[in-house]
Amino acid sequence: MTTQTIATVLGYPRQGPRRELKTAVEAYWAGRSSADQLLAAARELRLARLAELAAAGLGEIPGNDFSLYDHVLDAVMLLGAIPERFDHAVSRLDLYFALARGTEGLEPLEMTKWFDTNYHYLVPELGPDTEFALDPAKVLGEFDEATAAGVVTRPVVPGPVSFLLLAKSVEAGFRPLELLDRILPLYVSLLAQLREHGAEWVQLDEPCLVLDQPGEVLERVDHAYAVLGGAANRPSILVATYFDRLGEAWPVLASAPVEGLAVDFTGPAAANLEQLERLGGLPGKRLVAGLIDGRNVWAADLGKALALAERLAPLAGRVDVAASCSLLHVPLDVEMETVPPQLDGWLAFARQKLAEAVTVARGLADGRDGIGRELERSRAALERRANSPLTHVAAVRDRVGERGAPRATPYAERAREQACALGLPELPTTTIGSFPQTRELRAARAAWRRGALSQADYEAAMRAEIAAVVAEQERAGLDVLVHGEPERNDMVQYFAEQLDGYWASEFGWVQSYGSRYVRPPILFGDVSRPAPITVPWITYAQSLTDRPVKGMLTGPVTMLAWSFVRDDQPLGETAAQVALALRDEVLDLERAGTAVIQVDEPALRELLPLRRADRPAYLEWAVGAFWLATAGVADATQIHTHMCYAEFGDIMEAIVAMDPDVISLEAARSGAGVIRELAGSGLAGAVGPGVWDIHSPRIPPVEELAGKVRALRAAFGARAWVNPDCGLKTRRPEEVEAALANLVAATKLVRAAVNSA
Numbered sequence: 001m002t003t004q005t006i007a008t009v010l011g012y013p014r015q016g017p018r019r020e021l022k023t024a025v026e027a028y029w030a031g032r033s034s035a036d037q038l039l040a041a042a043r044e045l046r047l048a049r050l051a052e053l054a055a056a057g058l059g060e061i062p063g064n065d066f067s068l069y070d071h072v073l074d075a076v077m078l079l080g081a082i083p084e085r086f087d088h089a090v091s092r093l094d095l096y097f098a099l100a101r102g103t104e105g106l107e108p109l110e111m112t113k114w115f116d117t118n119y120h121y122l123v124p125e126l127g128p129d130t131e132f133a134l135d136p137a138k139v140l141g142e143f144d145e146a147t148a149a150g151v152v153t154r155p156v157v158p159g160p161v162s163f164l165l166l167a168k169s170v171e172a173g174f175r176p177l178e179l180l181d182r183i184l185p186l187y188v189s190l191l192a193q194l195r196e197h198g199a200e201w202v203q204l205d206e207p208c209l210v211l212d213q214p215g216e217v218l219e220r221v222d223h224a225y226a227v228l229g230g231a232a233n234r235p236s237i238l239v240a241t242y243f244d245r246l247g248e249a250w251p252v253l254a255s256a257p258v259e260g261l262a263v264d265f266t267g268p269a270a271a272n273l274e275q276l277e278r279l280g281g282l283p284g285k286r287l288v289a290g291l292i293d294g295r296n297v298w299a300a301d302l303g304k305a306l307a308l309a310e311r312l313a314p315l316a317g318r319v320d321v322a323a324s325c326s327l328l329h330v331p332l333d334v335e336m337e338t339v340p341p342q343l344d345g346w347l348a349f350a351r352q353k354l355a356e357a358v359t360v361a362r363g364l365a366d367g368r369d370g371i372g373r374e375l376e377r378s379r380a381a382l383e384r385r386a387n388s389p390l391t392h393v394a395a396v397r398d399r400v401g402e403r404g405a406p407r408a409t410p411y412a413e414r415a416r417e418q419a420c421a422l423g424l425p426e427l428p429t430t431t432i433g434s435f436p437q438t439r440e441l442r443a444a445r446a447a448w449r450r451g452a453l454s455q456a457d458y459e460a461a462m463r464a465e466i467a468a469v470v471a472e473q474e475r476a477g478l479d480v481l482v483h484g485e486p487e488r489n490d491m492v493q494y495f496a497e498q499l500d501g502y503w504a505s506e507f508g509w510v511q512s513y514g515s516r517y518v519r520p521p522i523l524f525g526d527v528s529r530p531a532p533i534t535v536p537w538i539t540y541a542q543s544l545t546d547r548p549v550k551g552m553l554t555g556p557v558t559m560l561a562w563s564f565v566r567d568d569q570p571l572g573e574t575a576a577q578v579a580l581a582l583r584d585e586v587l588d589l590e591r592a593g594t595a596v597i598q599v600d601e602p603a604l605r606e607l608l609p610l611r612r613a614d615r616p617a618y619l620e621w622a623v624g625a626f627w628l629a630t631a632g633v634a635d636a637t638q639i640h641t642h643m644c645y646a647e648f649g650d651i652m653e654a655i656v657a658m659d660p661d662v663i664s665l666e667a668a669r670s671g672a673g674v675i676r677e678l679a680g681s682g683l684a685g686a687v688g689p690g691v692w693d694i695h696s697p698r699i700p701p702v703e704e705l706a707g708k709v710r711a712l713r714a715a716f717g718a719r720a721w722v723n724p725d726c727g728l729k730t731r732r733p734e735e736v737e738a739a740l741a742n743l744v745a746a747t748k749l750v751r752a753a754v755n756s757a
């Protein structure tokens with residue numbers, strides 16, 4: 001090898017150790033600080049981050065990976081792809097935030113999930129008439145800023161093909177990829193300017209190349225990099241891919257006239273190794289090998305990572321070591337936490353992952369002996385984890401042998417028994433679970449956590465809220481009631497806190513979108529339920545009313561999707577453990593007299609593997625976990641599920657296989673589409689496509705709701721339910737009261753018409 005191996009990362013968390021970025025951005029939005037103050041705070045954060053990355057011993061540091069809101073939005077600004085409805089007269093900063101958040105009467109860009117992570121990006125809006133204009137101020141400014149601080153960074157910019165594939169078309173039938181030749185000259189110009197400013201490398205992110213892409217897209221990739229690679233005056237180009245294996249895109253990228261590829265070798269992307277070997281490697285090119293998992297929180301197996309690096313070394317002109325993707329998706333620093341002593345040495349957040357990459361790079365450059373101590377420490381920690389009683393609880397292991405099976409009695413028969421037991425009218429009305437989370441509720445929960453509110457006072461406050469919510473639903477005339485979930489901070493965290501095998505960090509914030517951060521719980525060991533979780537709340541609610549109160553649980557797949565999960569066993573096995581814990585809760589609820597139980601699976605679609613070939617196996621264990629959790633109940637017990645934020649088409653077969661008695665679905669974005677998909681699916685059970693878009697403060701009028709209820713009745717007959725799109729926790733109490741009154745009134749109108757016909 002001609003050049004010494006180095007360590008690098010593809011991107012780093014932006015928020016700062018105390019989420020200083022959130023504070024600064026929100027102060028600006030609220031008018032409490034000026035643009036200059038915001039930009040100064042951002043600069044300070046960037047410089048601190050730069051110093052941190054340099055001190056960690058990275059050989060090359062990414063640039064332009066900082067963002068005030070979102071890196072795809074930054075690319076929209078870079079390319080000047082501003083939809084016409086936005087006012088260009090305001091400052092660049094205000095235009096930027098207007099695109100992100102909208103303004104009075106102006107819709108922001110749509111937001112959607114970043115691959116299969118919990119990060120959300122803003123979707124570029126492109127059409128045949130979109131005009132582009134390069135604005136490289138941010139890229140160049142941050143490059144110069146770092147140079148002045150003594151670091152020549154490797155600027156990170158979304159690649160042209162992924163930028164277009166991530167965009168949505170504003171015109172039916174138009175494909176944004178058709179704009180490729182219009183944006184390539186802007187990239188060429190950006191490359192030239194970066195070169196003039198002294199950049200040696202630039203990183204173009206092309207994560208879309210890990211998806212199944214048809215030949216015509218690969219042909220465009222080939223074209224794009226022929227143009228960019230052929231540009232006369234440019235830095236060396238590193239094309240970065242991550243989150244899965246490259247597959248068909250391998251030969252295209254390997255033969256592209258670019259100097260380097262960054263490739264993920266973790267998780268399902270481990271298959272990249274054989275693919276690269278089969279291809280004959282990347283002679284003469286730089287390979288930045290993603291050997292440290294950038295998406296989980298576990299300390300790496302350094303020995304294994306080094307062995308992989310050694311195997312890769314002869315396959316490229318030069319091999320560097322990196323995390324598999326931007327470290328944006330993990331918390332910043334485990335040293336800030338009070339980690340339970342049993343988990344000592346198991347965890348690695350972003351800062352720890354830097355050190356791991358540096359160690360592996362050193363091992364590859366100087367030989368194993370140079371990192372003997374680190375290798376030994378890593379081996380010992382992994383051994384402790386593997387042999388820990390927490391990761392192998394016999395009582396849990398014995399049960400996981402039980403595999404899920406669907407309910408034995410067919411839906412039609414179950415439905416008859418449930419009708420007798422519940423006595424619901426036609427077009428039953430219900431809600432999805434949560435009621436408004438008021439400031440008082442949050443304050444009460446927080447005070448109780450701090451110890452400032454006694455257990456008895458806390459319970460009294462929650463009971464008072466439950467009583468109010470039950471009374472409100474009776475007044476509104478709903479048929480199946482809920483307790484309102486006042487005791488839950490978050491639908492996953494609440495359960496995680498009460499299950500064995502989960503740990504909640506204190507500062508483990510990860511960006512979800514914009515200034516919103518989540519703190520996913522960490523599932524580290526075998527999962528079980530030491531005591532009933534929801535039973536006291538639900539039975540209390542039921543004691544206040546003659547109408548059925550739904551028990552409300554978070555499903556096994558969602559419990560995994562919104563957590564960091566263990567990497568030492570297949571995900572399906574972890575799902576089965578969570579499902580068994582939930583099964584205990586389901587059966588306890590049933591025993592306590594709960595006749596309707598809802599197991600929410602809003603994340604079922606988002607955990608779907610990126611590659612189609614991996615999907616059947618996933619759906620099989622996901623459906624099995626639902627059965628395991630729910631299928632043990634009596635025929636007369638009605639099992640609901642709920643899903644939202646997703647295209648359901650991809651998972652319709654799984655929904656059918658889950659065989660719920662009732663499913664409620666978000667239908668705001670495409671009511672007719674959801675109805676069509678459900679109607680053609682072969683689903684046996686009842687359905688409630690949402691009639692009220694709870695993401696908007698708008699209160700739908702009775703006539704509009706009645707129209708939707710009529711359509712449901714026409715499509716599904718006696719199988720139609722009436723409900724909102726999702727939980728009501730983000731709405732204001734007045735909005736909920738008014739909208740639920742309208743929802744019931746509309747349902748009664750349609751019922752009356754049905755009965756008189």
Ligand code: GLN
Binds near residue numbers: 485552644
């Ligand atoms: N039961 C939950 C609620 O109503 C469901 C939330 C969700 O689907 N995201 O809040």
Ligand code: ZN
Binds near residue numbers: 645
């Ligand atoms: Zn929902």
